[in-house]
Amino acid sequence: MTTIEKAHLINEKYKAFNFIAEALEGGEGLLSGVAVSVKDNVCVNGMQSTAGSKILEGYIPPFDATVVAKCRAEGAGILGKTTQDEFGFGTFNVNTGYGVPLNPHDPERSTGGSSGGAAVVTAVADFPHLAIAESTGGSISCPASFCGVVGITPTYGRTSRWGLIDYANSLDKIGCMGKTVREAALLLTVISGPDKYDSTVLHEPTQDYTSYADGCAEGLKIGVPEEYFGEGVDTGVTEKVWTGIKTLESEGATVTEVSMPFTKHSLSSYYIIAMAEASTNLAKLCGLRYGLHMPLEGNFDEYFSEVRTLGFGEEAKRRIILGTFTRMAGYRDAYYLKALKVRTKVIEDFKRAFKHVDVLAAPTMPVVAPKFSEIAELEPIQHYMMDILTVAPNLAGVPMISVPCGEHLGMPVGLHLMTDHLEEGKLVKAASAVEGAR
């Protein structure tokens, strides 16, 4: 069976793709022989890229995202576009324009979101595969944790965002998933580094991150933030996470408790900033130049409203309306600007902690992957609260990795490790120690 045929089988079973390539190309390089799947919001030249939204149905990007071009240059073949929450708007990958992906460990449960499809393919592929994923507020860590794979969210700006269909530009980070820490580190090595097309990309050259995957935690100082183990975190999850932390200790790390008092404010700050930026990013989608089109009827206000009402899903509409509200005259200072100032406090939390420790360790998600029936009972605000453990590092733009650390209720649990800006090496080192001992 060819890799493409296998991808179709995975899709039939788990609805992991929005688009599958006709053929797998490839060449020589670090990723020779590897199929790379790409989250649907990352543009691939000539391949429909919708960011999981009906309003972008039919959009064929006329260029490759920089990360995709870098993969091609290292010999990878592009397998297809993986399922996601519409524009990244979700924690459970149920807010989609093209069907909901299923968790390979239990098809009645969520894959996590928003990079759900990426996690599924990573978990089940029996061929050499790596996934390009993307995180705004936890969209790599969450599905990696729920599906039991390794997910790396790099430092903000470590990878170029050229070719990323924006959710919230000051938060979006393209990252990667793999079955193992070393595999994920290989893809990170390929996709990191400067790019003339992105004004916010960092200027430091990439490194060989695989060289850090030595399974040794000797000398690492691990900080455990008490705020990440509070109410709402499932005790079964806490137990497995502590198993992971103990592993690090036994592999030579020292463990101390740290405090990050602004964690509890990160959720509001994150959602306000993300929605404010998102609501402006999505304004361009109006049925004129690409994506969904309708017959040109009415004046422009009427036509744009018609297309947008039809094309956006429920959660997208909610975030657009909320985002528009938070930046309106009269509310802008109290919400948008206030959130940006609180973000400064959250960043300071991390900077303070990293003066004393190398790595922060916490649960990735407060629970294991929930059942779809449970998710259906949640109010939107309860969805948002599920991100409480991932939004702070995403606001601060620090790199993070979710690495499997055991199972609870038969479902994978993820250990979340975070380091200071541009310290992806330490992250890979610590995660490899957890993984090696498992």
Next chain:
Amino acid sequence: MSSTVIDRDLVRRVAEAAHIKLTDEELDKYAHQMKAIVEAFTELDQVDTEGVEPSFHPIELENVLREDEPRDWAWNPLGNTVHKENKYFKGPRIT
């Protein structure tokens, strides 16, 4: 900000500005959900941000600029749309 009242009228006004049409049922639902969300946001009031600078990015770069060098992009700008005529995009009327 704790005095912000999220009601149907405000939601309708904001949705109109965002060019999204809501049915009456949707208006009720969104108003209810948004009220809870915006009320939750008001917890930010507790944070003293006096004299705190906003962070527009997690890591602030500066003066990332392009030299003024023109380059043509070989592509078909109309390749993704059905609304075109004589090399123009076709757009809806103004009024």
Next chain:
Amino acid sequence: MKATIGLEIHVHLLTDSKLFCSCRTSLMGKEPNENTCPICLGFPGSKPKANKRAIDHGIVLAKALSCSLVPEIRFSRKNYFYPDMPKNFQITQYEVPLAMNGYVMLGNRKIRIRRVHLEEDPAKLIHVGGDITTARYNHIDYNRAGIPLVEIVTEPDLEDTKEARLFLEKLSVILDHLGVYDPTTEGAIRVDANVSIDGGQRVEVKNITGFRNVEKALNYEVVRQKSMANMGIDVSRETRHFDAESGTTSSLRKKETEDDYGYIIEPDLVKIKLHSEWVDKLTESMPELPDHRIERFIEQYSIGRFQAGIIVNTGLQLSLFYEECCNLYKDPKIVVNWIVTYLLKSLNYERLNIKESKVKPETFVELLKLIDEGVISERTAKELIKEYTVSGESPRKIVKEKNLSLMSEDELHKVVSEVIEENPKAVNDYQSGHVKAAEYLIGQVLRKTRARAAVDTVRKLITDMMESKPR
């Protein structure tokens, strides 16, 4: 009733590439939408990157308008839906404009500048099957989208239409001297005008192209508001559209509140610090400003203020032309006379500006030298300048080809004799003491010779011959 006028002036900055992408800014001969890329069309996945030269230009302009520069600038998203907007937001500056609090002097009147900021131009809309209110749909050409604009916002300091025009002319000359815009480009300057009468409601007239149209639009709007006030009708706060063909304004929409653009900081761009080394370097190499140049011309070339003003205010190219001519010709006063009195008239008649025309300093001073050398008469030169303006041919060559040089003494002698023979009455008058009669005879000679004779020579010949002629 007193009018209060404030202007928002949008100027295309002269760069080779657009503000946030590398597409060209020159649109000559381009097919619709040919001059675009995924960035200026806002395709999903694309990102902007700012053009350094546009910021250079903004800094220089802000300095020329005596504004204070901010230490650090950021771009913002101004959010509104419109079919000419590729992203349905415009990247502009809001919280921190490039510069603030400047002024321009009009004589001794100070017109204050509120702010100067950079932004991207939207696309061009062509209303198909009607005008803005009646068209069935629009054609959109994004070639222009993303060209850098500088927006200059004045305080409402302008008191009438004439002052608004003078201000715009002065601004245009400043921009021209700085080399930051091309006055010959179509739509290089577009103006939104805020007009009110005696503390009445403010009306905004949008998107007026060209100085003549600004004057027309303002005249129409001032008269409209005054006559409404006279009839006791309140002027309502609104946005109006100017129709260049009819010279009238019409209501686009009422404005009950300030527009809410939901500004956020553009998260795809980073802050730009205006480091003092950067600003100082630009300031040091800043071209001479028009007011300064006028003073220098008066001083250096001993010419009058009026003439210096005409040269400088016509534009940078004419100022440079004049200085070049002065380098090539001994008397700057003669040069300025010939430029102001004859060359400009001829250029205007042909609807040319000095840059587009074939007129060059080397050939222009040749004309003046031909007079000095006695090869042609002044009168011939005045005739010749018309042809020269169009062709740019060497005047010496034209004189030779068309045989315009002064006649020899013998030839001239013959013509004078003829004129004296043919006009016995005038001769008689002269001889009876009416000295003025000589002027008539001189005129006849010049007519016959088609000005190929110097007036002084003719006068001398005529008087000599009449003195010696028996009564």
